[in-house]
Amino acid sequence: MDEGWRIRVRGQVQGVGFRPYIWQLARSMGLRGRVFNDPEGVLIEAAGDGLAAFVAAIPARAPVLARVDAVTHEGAVFDLPEGFEIAESRGVGAETRVTPDAASCPDCVAEVFAPGRRQGYAFTNCTHCGPRFTILQGLPYDRARTTMAAFPMCAACRAEYENPGDRRFHAQPVACPDCGPRLWLEPGAGDAIVGAVAVLRSGGIVAVKGLGGFHLACDAGNARAVALLRARKRRPAKPFAMMGTLAMIGATCAVSEAEAALLRDPAAPIVLLQKVAEVLPEEVAPGQAVLGWMLPYTPLHHLLIAEFGGPLVMTSGNLSGEPQVIGNAEARDKLRAFADAFLMHDREIARRLDDSVERAAPPMVLRRARGRVPGTLPLPEGFETAPQVLAYGGQMKAAICLLKNGQALLGHHLGELDEALTWEAFLAADADYAALFDHAPEVVACDPHLGYRATQAAHGRGLPVIEVQHHHAHMAACMVENGWPLDSGPVAGIVLDGVGLGPDGTIWGGELLLGDYLGFERRGWLSPVAMPGGDMASREPWRNALAQLDAARLGPLADEMFGAQPLALLRQAVRAGVNAPLTSSAGRLFDAFAAVLGFEGAQTYEGEAAMALEARARPDGVAYPLGGVEGVIETAPLWQAWAQDRAVGVAPEVMAARFHAGLAQGFARRARALVERGEARAVALSGGCFQNALLLEMTVVALGDLPVLIHRRTPANDGGLALGQAVVAAARAVSG
Structure with a gap:
């Protein structure tokens, strides 16, 4: 038996290459032991000289997608191997954070366009990029608990997956043309990308299956194609998002260093940019001084943009007001009136996620979705004993928030709950988050408006309900995002929005x-x-x-x-x-x-x-x-x-x-x-x-x-209401 330390790492540490990072770090420092995933995050059992230096180095050199919340250790006695190994995951349940989907890294993009076995392969990824939350079906995060379980690895991919020195070590979505998902065009034959581009160049509309759902794509430079998409989708004026390279974006908009960095962020959001040149038709964003742009964020998108050679409109594949389509059969049924062709693949999408929408100047999140969810926010000082809380938000821009273990998980944008299919998506997300994160709330928070479906659902849970006034929830969401401690005193909240029910019934x-988290006065x-x-x-x-x-x-x-x-x-x-x-x-x-x-x-x-x-x-x-x-x-x-x-x-x-x-x-x-x-x-x-x-x-x-x-990482609009409701409920519980 060996005397050493049992080291616990909590945070966003699964699916980001954390175990091979620990393996390399421990070997470089001459330690013996093992590292493995479990429901609480990553656990390390190690012995040797320099353990204190090893623990100090863990957060300092962590992988780019990792977010280390805490590193703790205790003395222990265990049977360790002679060297240092990566062991199999242990346990079931969910106490750790899940990594959001990440845009293709430069190494994978280069590989897609270079000679080799993954040249032209639309599902190339590694530990540093690729699908995560949209394929996840359970924790711990292993291939068997993702939609990639349907694709057994070939010998070549297996060798990469099992090699701790390879950037694909334990990359759960790893695949190649011999063993992974495949791409095709309906109707069509031959190369799917080439066929899709032919439809786009002819002024047609292509339904493209991405990470969190389908997009409807057309030539952004073709006014007739954009007008056709508007007519088919019954969307006369709302701006369309676009996808292109930085050079394409720079031809139409001013792009600062901060905006370029946000475009390149692993979250790959739609970024709102100031228009400086009338290069594209007015139909893309009628009457607007800003345009919404995103970079290609999957190999499929990179291949499509490269073959097309220009920017594409990329708008959510859905009927206006309905949730985004995610399944192949669903797409054929619901999008056939919109699309002239379908760029399909056979990797299932576990949960629908729209594209996030953000600004860099000033920093703000307008829609929190793919790439940001299920990232969490730490609760401020004073909330250490907060119970598990579930908050249901409002009727518009619905989102759910969970509090657990000192973290707030604000869920993805769902939409307007007066739409029947969005309501179904809300109920599905409620069950999904509860199961995935092993969440057992002690209290439910909601808006006091009894006409809201979310409020009705909260009262139907059979748990204690705390109603939080609409504008108090807005103010509290801003406070918690900024780390305002529970006992730091009142703030003046300027809350400007559409409508919210006041306690006076108006x-x-x-x-x-x-006010503060516990209450407010209207001044x-x-x-x-x-x-x-x-x-x-x-x-x-x-x-x-x-x-x-x-x-x-x-x-x-x-x-x-x-x-x-x-x-x-x-x-x-x-x-x-x-x-x-x-x-x-x-x-x-x-x-x-x-x-x-x-x-x-x-x-x-x-x-x-x-x-x-x-x-x-x-x-x-x-x-x-x-x-x-x-x-x-x-x-x-x-x-x-x-x-x-x-x-x-x-x-x-x-x-x-x-x-x-x-x-x-x-x-x-x-x-x-x-x-x-x-x-x-x-x-x-x-x-x-x-x-x-x-x-x-x-x-x-x-x-x-x-x-x-101010809000920077969560929406100032009703998409952040659930966060404010949750912390108000938690504050009341903590304060007795």
């Missing part, structure tokens, strides 16, 4: 809160204005403009601008309080201002009017005023200043910027006062309106040198 959305709010037609006001911005102008005593302007609409009928409904609820929503204020600047008709996707307003803005250093001192933040002065500008012919682009500046400065001034009076220690910015880069920048500037908390 619809909130433009809020200044003062300021936009003056409540009617939403004529209720939910219709969210779709038709002119309705909000009518209500805002009437409230500001500018009714004649509304008559002049919207006279073709049924104004008298709506005004009567507002006076009677019929289907015209009052709201303090900043989102509806954005819609109203977009309408007075010329946004016509109905929105075809959420945020369309606000995005058009942001794209149009050209700052000139002037801000429209907001009135009021305490409590209600009056919007009438803003509208009156706009009316004066309109009367003297100020450009719409300037008025759009003055609107943004007025909102930013009006809220910042009130939040600053809370900090300067010692009531708050920092300012947190949250809610979907802060996905607007111009508004975020202007607000941060207006706050000056104050400590400001």
Whole structure:
């Protein structure tokens, strides 16, 4: 028997080449022992001189995809081999983190385009890249618990897999043309990539099976092809994402070093970039000043882009509002009306994941999905004894959050739960996460809106339920992302979004809160204005403009601008309080201002009017005023200043910027006062309106040198609600 140390490594340490890394490190330091995976992460049993130096080196030199949360050790006596070995995984269950899918590494891309047995092979990968979460069926992460179990390794792949010195050592998806998944085109014969490119060059649409689901691809430079895709998908205006090389991207957009780094990140998100050249047709992103780009992130994508020689539209393969298609039979059934051909493969997708959408400047996550999930966030100081919590989020941009072992796992973007198939996907994700991560919640957190399906599901779990007010959840999500400790005191939360139920039964959305994880006070709010037609006001911005102008005593302007609409009928409904609820929503204020600047008709996707307003803005250093001192933040002065500008012919682009500046400065001034009076220690910015880069920048500037908390790794929109709900529930449990 040998005396040594039992060393525990926790974090994102499975499926990232961690065991061969430990094997090489231990051998280089002359240690004896073994390393293996188990449900808690990686366990090392080692003996020899220099164990302390070995433990210190583990996090310092870890593989690129690894995230080491903790390294602990204890003395032990065990029977060790003469050298150092990699042993088989032990145990079942899930206490460790799962690695997200990772874009193809440079070595694998080079291999795909060089002579050799993997030249042209669309499923080339190694320990440093390739599918992870989208093929995972159980933990520990071994090939038998992935969808690659259907592909027995050939002798050549087996030799790489079993060689600790090879970059494919224990790379669970390892494969080659002799033993791995295959690619084909329907209809078609011969080389699938060549055939797909022929369809694309002819102006056709190809359904492409990727990592987390199907894309619909077309020639991004062909206006007719893009218009055809829009018509078939019934998506008249929402911007399409595109895929291309850095050179292709640079021909249309400004790309900073930070943006290039984000594009090259192993997560390979869609990155929003400022358009600088009109190279591509307007149909790609109508009326937008930014374009969404991603680099090829699988060998299949690299081969397709290289053969095509230009950028491709790559949009989710689904009916608008429905979840992304992931199965071959499902694709043939649901996408046949969209696609002229199908680029298929026979590796099953274990769970659907849309592409993540992010910005680099300022850093923000708009949609958290492939490449980021199931990455976790550490809970701040004070949450050490937090119980396991399950949070269900809201109705829009649904996502689930789990708390366990001091970590928060915010799940992937699911969509809008009023869509039946998205609701089915929500229920499937709930069961999937619980099983995969061995999660046994003691409490469930949710929004208080009883009309939300997620709230109804929470109350149906048979567990204690904690309802967390919508905007408090937004603020708490921002706090926890920034590591705000449980007992660090209150913050001033500027929370600007569409709608959320307030504890007074009214619809909130433009809020200044003062509080912490345990509770809050409402210190300021936009003056409540009617939403004529209720939910219709969210779709038709002119309705909000009518209500805002009437409230500001500018009714004649509304008559002049919207006279073709049924104004008298709506005004009567507002006076009677019929289907015209009052709201303090900043989102509806954005819609109203977009309408007075010329946004016509109905929105075809959420945020369309606000995005058009942001794209149009050209700052000139002037801000429209907001009135009021305490409590209600009056919007009438803003509208009156706009009316004066309109009367003297100020450009719409300037008025759009003055609107943004007025909102930013009006809220910042009130939040600053809370900090300067010692009531708050920092300012947190949250809610979907802060996905607007111009508004975020202007607000941060207006706050000056104050400590400001913003979202960088989790969505400011409703996709982050579940995270805030979970930590509020945990804080209440910890605090008794």
